[in-house]
Amino acid sequence: MAQAVIMTSESLWRTIRGEAQRAADADPVFGQALARAILAHDDFAAALADLIGHRLGRSAAERTRFTALSRNAFRDEPDLIAAAGRDLRSIALRDPAITSLLPPLLHYKGYVALQAWRVSNWLWRHGHGDAALLFQNEASNVLQVSIHPAAAIGSAVYLDHATGIVIGANVVIGDEVTILQNVSIGRDSELPARSPRIGRGVYIGGGATILGDIRIGDFAKIGADTVVTSDVPAGCTAVGNPARLTNCPEPLPAA
Structure with a gap:
């Protein structure tokens, strides 16, 4: 290896x-x-x-x-x-x-x-x-760009424009993620405080805020200025404040 x-x-x-x-x-x-x-x-x-x-x-x-x-x-x-x-x-x-x-x-x-x-x-x-x-x-x-050393970040990650990015302690970010400017990812005010987990291939638009004990699924998209405080399923797009889901993949038909 x-x-x-x-x-x-x-x-x-x-x-x-x-x-x-x-x-x-x-x-x-x-x-x-x-x-x-x-x-x-x-x-x-x-x-x-x-x-x-x-x-x-x-x-x-x-x-x-x-x-x-x-x-x-x-x-x-x-x-x-x-x-x-x-x-x-x-x-x-x-x-x-x-x-x-x-x-x-x-x-x-x-x-x-x-x-x-x-x-x-x-x-x-x-x-x-x-x-x-x-x-x-x-x-x-x-x-x-402020990334806490206790965060965990994969590879093939792209911080695009990279002004005003804040990534807090214990945030987990997967491979192939793209993060634009003025994005904040971290804990919320709830106790116990836990940090977001960002899946593979996620796109996070400028000005987005992602807070709390939540999961952003693989290849999801977070729109510009969106505020996310709950899970986003894989492949979905989240937009708005508070975030609403759109363009989610169609569920597989029942067997």
């Missing part, structure tokens, strides 16, 4: 380096930035750790610290890099504005915020709560 992860990461890295080299050859000025961000590194993990450090750190010391913590996480758990690669490929597949991997890697703050969360979650799971919360705080300050 580990060998397959390494091979997949190497293939991804060759593609990214190739795109970077072609862009650098075409534009020498931009090429200087690419040389530091991409071409100076030996692998995807090193480049991603450096990118996280430079985006979150507001001083040389902070940049060094964030980079080092990210490298430690990626070295200890190669699956984090595999997930980061799936996240990156998913953007290229779902965003009609791009056709390559380099632009979202370098310029999409939602991508960087998600990978910073992956490091913070690793820190949280290894008993480094203060460092994990530091990652969350800086990602919130700099990137306007």
